[in-house]
Amino acid sequence: xxxxxxxxxxxxxxxxxxxxxxxxxxxxxxxxxxxxxxxxxxxxxxxxxxxxxxxxxxxxxxxxxxxxxxxxxxxxxxxxxxxxxxxxxxxxxxxxx
Amino acid sequence: xxxxxxxxxxxxxxxxxxxxxxxxxxxxxxxxxxxxxxxxxxxxxxxxxxxxxxxxxxxxxxxxxxxxxxxxxxxxxxxxxxxxxxxxxxxxxxxxx
DNA sequence: CTTTCAATATCGTTAAGCGATACTATGCTA
DNA sequence: TAGCATAGTATCGCTTAACGATATTGAAAG
Numbered sequence: 001x002x003x004x005x006x007x008x009x010x011x012x013x014x015x016x017x018x019x020x021x022x023x024x025x026x027x028x029x030x031x032x033x034x035x036x037x038x039x040x041x042x043x044x045x046x047x048x049x050x051x052x053x054x055x056x057x058x059x060x061x062x063x064x065x066x067x068x069x070x071x072x073x074x075x076x077x078x079x080x081x082x083x084x085x086x087x088x089x090x091x092x093x094x095x096x097x
Numbered sequence: 098x099x100x101x102x103x104x105x106x107x108x109x110x111x112x113x114x115x116x117x118x119x120x121x122x123x124x125x126x127x128x129x130x131x132x133x134x135x136x137x138x139x140x141x142x143x144x145x146x147x148x149x150x151x152x153x154x155x156x157x158x159x160x161x162x163x164x165x166x167x168x169x170x171x172x173x174x175x176x177x178x179x180x181x182x183x184x185x186x187x188x189x190x191x192x193x194x
Numbered sequence: 195c196t197t198t199c200a201a202t203a204t205c206g207t208t209a210a211g212c213g214a215t216a217c218t219a220t221g222c223t224a
Numbered sequence: 225t226a227g228c229a230t231a232g233t234a235t236c237g238c239t240t241a242a243c244g245a246t247a248t249t250g251a252a253a254g
Contacts, residue, residue, distance in 0.1 A: 008105020066220040
């Protein structure tokens, strides 16, 4: 029951965090686990790729501690999508809560 | 983007309405359309069936205008699930909004 | 007993989620 | 400079969910 909702929300959460700073796959997985949710790599990475492909995120490769990380940051299009989504989500949630 | 979120929410919406009164398939479809969302029969009915099977809803058949309707109403288990879900949803949404 | 109609049900296809496993590129060690 | 260890990313194959389209149901009307 909650898993569905969480999954529906995951793209919004990703955009939200990518709006506040640079994020990367493993960081997101940890962040979500901190909040009691978990997502596998096989789910997360395809989502990141599609968000990038659709222009909501942009990618920047960087070497950190000798390992390559793919940092993602929100784009203008992503910001717009996020801002458009917020009131709709609010409406959707407030009816029930 | 919004479709995902809406779909994640649909079970909660169904439970919510089934908590306020008797509901049935077509009514739900219309109710959602009023709010700007749509769901096909091929998606909705399997969801209703599974919610019933898992004990969140109970069904009652009734004849209305010479047609058989399957009315659904929330169960005790459904009420519990709904009440448990609310604060989690709130938390999930408030971080982003 | 045939037709009509609102409503429900399901079939076959497409898309999404997921665990498991493999890959990549760098720094470290010697 | 060859070899190894490791964080992080990528993808394969399977399972489950969403969906449009089409079929089925059963009471009532004629």
